[in-house]
Amino acid sequence: MIDAPYRGAEVGERTKIEVVDLSVRYGSSVVLRGVNLRIRERSIHAIIGPAGSGKTSLLRTLNLLAIEVDGARVDGAVTLDGKHLLLGEVPLAQLRRRVGMVFASPQPLPRSIYENLVFGPRLAGVRKRVDLDALVESSLRQAQLWDEVKDRLDVSALKLSGGQQQRLCIARALALQPEVLLLDEPCSGLDPISTLKIEEALTELSERITIVLVTNNTKQAARVGDRVAFFLLGEMVEDAPADRLFTAPSDPRTNDYLSGRFG
Amino acid sequence: MSTTSPSLGRMSPPLVAPRVTQIVAKTLLWAATALTVGVLVFIVAFVLRRGLPYVTGDFLTEAPRDMGRAGGILPMIVGTLYVTAVAVAVATPLGLGTAIYLTEYTRGGFLTRVVRFGAECLAGVPSIIFGLFGFVFFVITLGMGWSVLAGGLTLAFMILPTVIRTAEEAVKSVPPQYREVAYTLGASKWQAIVKVVLPSALPGILTGIILGIGRSLSETAAVIFTAGSSLKMPVSLFDPARTMSVHFYLLAREGISMPKAYATAAVLVLAILVINATAYGLMHRFMKRFS
Numbered sequence: 001m002i003d004a005p006y007r008g009a010e011v012g013e014r015t016k017i018e019v020v021d022l023s024v025r026y027g028s029s030v031v032l033r034g035v036n037l038r039i040r041e042r043s044i045h046a047i048i049g050p051a052g053s054g055k056t057s058l059l060r061t062l063n064l065l066a067i068e069v070d071g072a073r074v075d076g077a078v079t080l081d082g083k084h085l086l087l088g089e090v091p092l093a094q095l096r097r098r099v100g101m102v103f104a105s106p107q108p109l110p111r112s113i114y115e116n117l118v119f120g121p122r123l124a125g126v127r128k129r130v131d132l133d134a135l136v137e138s139s140l141r142q143a144q145l146w147d148e149v150k151d152r153l154d155v156s157a158l159k160l161s162g163g164q165q166q167r168l169c170i171a172r173a174l175a176l177q178p179e180v181l182l183l184d185e186p187c188s189g190l191d192p193i194s195t196l197k198i199e200e201a202l203t204e205l206s207e208r209i210t211i212v213l214v215t216n217n218t219k220q221a222a223r224v225g226d227r228v229a230f231f232l233l234g235e236m237v238e239d240a241p242a243d244r245l246f247t248a249p250s251d252p253r254t255n256d257y258l259s260g261r262f263g
Numbered sequence: 264m265s266t267t268s269p270s271l272g273r274m275s276p277p278l279v280a281p282r283v284t285q286i287v288a289k290t291l292l293w294a295a296t297a298l299t300v301g302v303l304v305f306i307v308a309f310v311l312r313r314g315l316p317y318v319t320g321d322f323l324t325e326a327p328r329d330m331g332r333a334g335g336i337l338p339m340i341v342g343t344l345y346v347t348a349v350a351v352a353v354a355t356p357l358g359l360g361t362a363i364y365l366t367e368y369t370r371g372g373f374l375t376r377v378v379r380f381g382a383e384c385l386a387g388v389p390s391i392i393f394g395l396f397g398f399v400f401f402v403i404t405l406g407m408g409w410s411v412l413a414g415g416l417t418l419a420f421m422i423l424p425t426v427i428r429t430a431e432e433a434v435k436s437v438p439p440q441y442r443e444v445a446y447t448l449g450a451s452k453w454q455a456i457v458k459v460v461l462p463s464a465l466p467g468i469l470t471g472i473i474l475g476i477g478r479s480l481s482e483t484a485a486v487i488f489t490a491g492s493s494l495k496m497p498v499s500l501f502d503p504a505r506t507m508s509v510h511f512y513l514l515a516r517e518g519i520s521m522p523k524a525y526a527t528a529a530v531l532v533l534a535i536l537v538i539n540a541t542a543y544g545l546m547h548r549f550m551k552r553f554s
């Protein structure tokens with residue numbers, strides 16, 4: 001069923017993000033209930049599940065976007081390095097800088113490639129041109145985009161292809177030197193080559209930063225995930241090392257999903 | 264047309280061939296456009312033909328003499344620009360602030376609707392009523408007298424609804440994703456508005472301001488009661504001033520000098536054309552830079 005090789009399971013054991021008994025509601029509809037999840041530092045934690053299972057809602061709760069923008073009601077606890085996010089123990093701007101996010105569809109801002117990349121650092125107070133230039137280059141390299149755009153950083157970001165735009169968005173998040181990167185189906189709608197480039201970038205990044213990758217591509221989860229969590233109808237059904245979840249799922253619903261019986 | 268069921272293949276053929284309909288529609292649309300442009304060109308040409316021959320260097324740089332029968336219109340040019348500048352300087356921050364508040368800080372509630380309704384009503388109020396209000400409120404009650412300030416403030420309230428509405432539409436049309444991107448990059452709500460929303464909305468906002476400038480430059484009724492009709496050069500904000508359109512009105516109305524009246528009108532029309540062209544040029548350059 002899964003032909004990709006698994007990544008080793010010996011990943012860092014230190015907890016970066018801990019989600020305890022989390023429930024998320026929009027008005028009267030409960031979209032996540034009783035979710036417990038431990039995200040280990042410097043690993044790729046893939047999240048899979050059918051449409052509407054609450055993956056995006058979980059991701060947007062981790063950086064509190066769900067509360068600020070969507071007006072969600074959130075109960076339970078979410079900690080980043082032991083600090084309670086729902087209690088406001090990490091200031092919002094600081095949280096967003098430490099926990100970067102990439103959306104499902106590429107979202108370049110209507111300005112040059114360079115200006116997209118320095119947007120975050122400038123807000124964070126980086127002023128010197130040399131520092132900004134260095135951040136631009138290193139983040140573009142990490143997102144495997146440098147060679148393609150290094151000669152046209154002044155060009156509008158909207159002129160890039162979809163795959164390049166998505167890597168630009170990853171680079172833009174990386175320019176803030178985050179500790180965690182949240183990605184919401186970053187490869188949906190991209191061609192296999194762009195997907196491969198992004199997966200390579202993520203695998204390399206996971207040596208330094210913690211990655212939470214929502215994907216509706218089970219094979220992608222198998223290729224890059226250290227651990228994989230399966231969500232269904234707002235519940236976390238199973239969370240296990242990738243090799244175990246794909247070869248010997250402990251919950252029959254996981255098995256059903258993986259063998260294509262629903263979703 | 265027939266009343267049989269419109270199942271494919273059994274429909275009766277249309278009375279007129281689609282190609283003919285197409286041609287007729289295109290011709291009618293073309294005619295409407297041609298008529299609009301034609302009327303516009305005619306008015307502008309009419310004014311320029313009668314006025315331009317009298318527009319000389321002296322006309323633009325001299326003060327009027329003998330009630331405007333002789334001399335130029337320099338004080339009127341200055342007065343017009345002065346009053347318009349005050350109007351725009353007041354209406355822009357007020358209108359933009361209101362628009363941002365309504366779109367970003369209220370969730371389309373009761374207040375939004377009340378303010379929007381008020382603005383709409385205000386937009387429909389004839390300018391002479393604004394003149395009357397300005398006269399009673401600014402000139403008399405606040406004791407500003409006939410002045411650039413009273414005229415500018417009156418015009419500011421007159422163009423405010425336009426500025427608010429256009430700015431609101433412009434701010435609302437900025438994709439919500441831009442804001443979210445800004446948040447995820449560490450921006451506060453205010454920073455997201457200033458750094459992302461406003462630059463994207465700027466062309467729309469400027470359109471409203473340009474419309475406001477056009478109305479201010481050409482307004483007569485609202486300023487004659489508030490800025491006055493003094494022929495002297497306005498220097499301070501508290502000096503009375505006569506705008507070009509008021510000057511034209513008085514010259515024509517009192518039969519003082521039709522050539523001078525048309526010359527004034529020609530300058531006014533040209534000024535509006537130049538200001539609009541410049542503004543749209545700037546906007547275009549800005550938009551190119553941001554997309």
Ligand SMILES: Nc1ncnc2c1ncn2[C@@H]1O[C@H](COP(=O)(O)OP(=O)(O)OP(=O)(O)O)[C@@H](O)[C@H]1O
Binds near residue numbers: 026058070216
């Ligand atoms: N802003 C919102 N307001 C109200 N309901 C919402 C909102 N966002 C999401 N929902 C609801 O929450 C549920 C979970 O949505 P979510 O986007 O988290 O699912 P998902 O797992 O990301 O799905 P997909 O794979 O299609 O992206 C859905 O039923 C959706 O309708």
Ligand SMILES: [Mg+2]
Binds near residue numbers: 055056057184
């Ligand atoms: Mg989703």
